[in-house]
Structure formats: structure tokens, C-alpha cells
Amino acid sequence: MPLLARYEHPEHRPEYSTLVVRGTPWTTDLPPELAHLDLDLLDEDAFAGWPQGDLGGAGNGWVLATTTNLNHVVLEAHDAAPPPSDERWGDVMESPLRSGGLGVNLTQVIESEPMRGVRLGPAGLYRVRMSRRRLDDRWHWLLQFWPAGGVLEPPRGLFREPRSAQDDDLESDLAMDLVAIALWSPGQASKADLAERLLVSTQAIDAALEYALRYDLLHVDDRAASTVSITPVDKRPPEERDPFAAARERRAALEAWAKANGKRINVRANPHPRSGNDSAAAISMTVPLPKTPRPERPGD
Numbered sequence: 193m194p195l196l197a198r199y200e201h202p203e204h205r206p207e208y209s210t211l212v213v214r215g216t217p218w219t220t221d222l223p224p225e226l227a228h229l230d231l232d233l234l235d236e237d238a239f240a241g242w243p244q245g246d247l248g249g250a251g252n253g254w255v256l257a258t259t260t261n262l263n264h265v266v267l268e269a270h271d272a273a274p275p276p277s278d279e280r281w282g283d284v285m286e287s288p289l290r291s292g293g294l295g296v297n298l299t300q301v302i303e304s305e306p307m308r309g310v311r312l313g314p315a316g317l318y319r320v321r322m323s324r325r326r327l328d329d330r331w332h333w334l335l336q337f338w339p340a341g342g343v344l345e346p347p348r349g350l351f352r353e354p355r356s357a358q359d360d361d362l363e364s365d366l367a368m369d370l371v372a373i374a375l376w377s378p379g380q381a382s383k384a385d386l387a388e389r390l391l392v393s394t395q396a397i398d399a400a401l402e403y404a405l406r407y408d409l410l411h412v413d414d415r416a417a418s419t420v421s422i423t424p425v426d427k428r429p430p431e432e433r434d435p436f437a438a439a440r441e442r443r444a445a446l447e448a449w450a451k452a453n454g455k456r457i458n459v460r461a462n463p464h465p466r467s468g469n470d471s472a473a474a475i476s477m478t479v480p481l482p483k484t485p486r487p488e489r490p491g492d
């Protein structure tokens with residue numbers, strides 16, 4: 193398929209061993225076929241609350257991947273799914289990516305000024321293929337992007353380097369791969385399908401599900417059955433999940449104090465949490481003043 197754009201960085205040194213590619217997040221209403229997605233959980237900040245998996249993941253305007261301190265990175269934009277690469281790669285995985293339009297750029301975790309990248313096109317659902325291998329003193333990455341045509345397929349492994357079942361990181365890596373699947377396709381899935389999708393055994397899926405439950409990464413129903421229901425645990429701080437929660441608690445405390453002390457309070461509407469105003473300032477208290485005798489007027 194035609195290659196539309198290409199960007200190459202032969203000596204990328206990422207922060208925190210994390211390869212970061214950012215674009216424009218999708219902020220408007222989702223089409224009906226994507227209405228089951230939770231865009232809040234697909235935000236980069238929400239995903240960053242989980243430990244990283246073996247290869248990486250993608251969400252609403254971002255791609256994060258586990259890497260090392262020196263990398264050769266190539267980004268490519270295609271008009272359709274490219275054929276498999278002729279080169280040998282150690283690990284290859286595909287994931288959906290939601291884009292608000294424009295392009296994607298190689299950047300850093302904190303020093304977020306973008307380097308350069310490739311233009312994707314209009315807002316919509318895309319797919320990214322992440323290929324990784326170790327050569328000489330660095331890791332080589334090929335990230336290929338193309339429009340998904342409105343078809344949402346959960347993340348899928350295409351090739352995985354053999355790893356020992358005794359690998360201490362295998363369970364945690366697979367658990368995060370399951371989180372990535374649950375973000376894009378929450379609900380029921382057979383263990384056989386999950387194993388085929390991640391190129392591992394059903395026994396490895398069982399171990400990963402147990403790990404995900406132990407470390408509160410996934411809600412898992414019917415874990416012992418051949419078909420399970422998986423949904424991600426919201427790892428964001430409570431104030432980010434519900435920005436008005438703290439204001440409600442403060443208001444309740446103030447109302448309780450006012451009732452206990454015979455005071456009266458006036459409660460105005462809370463400002464938007466991003467308005468820059470403290471929600472506590474939306475609560476004002478009116479203290480009743482003592483009544484003073486009305487002066488007598490002539491003729492009273």
C-alpha cells in the first residue's frame with residue numbers, strides 16, 4: 193500500500209525508558225459503533241497509571257511503548273494496512289488508535305515539545321503496528337499508522353519472541369496486554385481467543401488474569417470459566433474521576449457545621465472544575481444578625 197509519509201530518528205533517547213508518540217486526542221462525541229468506549233480511560237494520563245506491558249499500547253491520541261535508553265525510531269503513515277515487513281522483528285503488535293486529526297509526533301514523557309512525525313489525515317479510528325528488535329547497541333522501532341475504516345479490532349500480537357514460562361515479567365506483561373484489550377473491547381472474551389490474540393497458551397492467560405486481579409488491574413468475572421468478562425480498573429485518582437467530589441465533601445461538612453451551630457448557609461452553583469476557581473468558594477455562609485429595635489416614629 194502507498195507510503196504517504198515517513199520520519200526517522202536514528203538516535204532517540206527517551207525519558208523513563210518509554211517511547212512516546214503523541215497526536216491530537218478525539219474530544220467530540222463518539223460514533224455509535226464506538227459508543228461502548230470510555231474515552232477517559234483511553235487518555236494517556238489514565239493509561240500511565242498502570243504498569244507498562246511488554247511492548248506497548250495506544251489510545252486516544254497517544255502511543256506508549258517500553259524501550260531502552262537508545263533507539264532508532266521510524267514512523268510511517270500509510271493509506272491502508274501495509275504488508276508484513278520483509279525484515280525480521282523480535283516483537284510485533286497492532287492496536288487501535290483514536291486520532292483527532294492532523295498527525296503524530298515522536299516526543300518525550302515530560303519534555304513534551306514534539307520532535308517530528310507524520311501526518312495521518314482526518315479525525316477517526318486508526319491502527320498502529322508496533323515492531324521492535326534489538327540490534328547492536330540500540331533498539332529499532334517501526335511504527336506504521338493507517339486508517340482503520342471504522343472497524344475496531346482489539347490489540348493483537350503478530351509475533352512474539354519466545355520467552356520462558358519462568359520469566360518473572362511474563363505474567364505482568366501479559367496482564368497489561370489484557371488491560372489494553374479490555375480498554376478497546378471490554379466485556380466477554382474466551383480464554384482461547386485471548387491466547388490466540390496474544391500468541392500465548394491459555395495457561396499463560398490464566399496466570400495473567402490472576403496477576404491482574406491480584407494487583408487490581410482488571411475486573412474479571414467467572415475467572416475459572418473458559419469465557420471471562422474483563423473490564424479495566426480505573427486507576428485515576430478520585431478527584432480526576434469525579435472533579436466535584438471534593439467540593440461536595442466540603443459542602444457537606446460546612447452544612448453539618450452550620451446546622452450544629454444554628455447558622456444558615458447559601459449555596460451557589462459550583463463552577464466548572466477547570467475554571468480556575470476553588471469549588472469551596474462557591475459556598476458562602478450567611479450568619480443571621482441580631483435584631484435591633486425599630487426606632488419609634490411620631491404617631492406610633
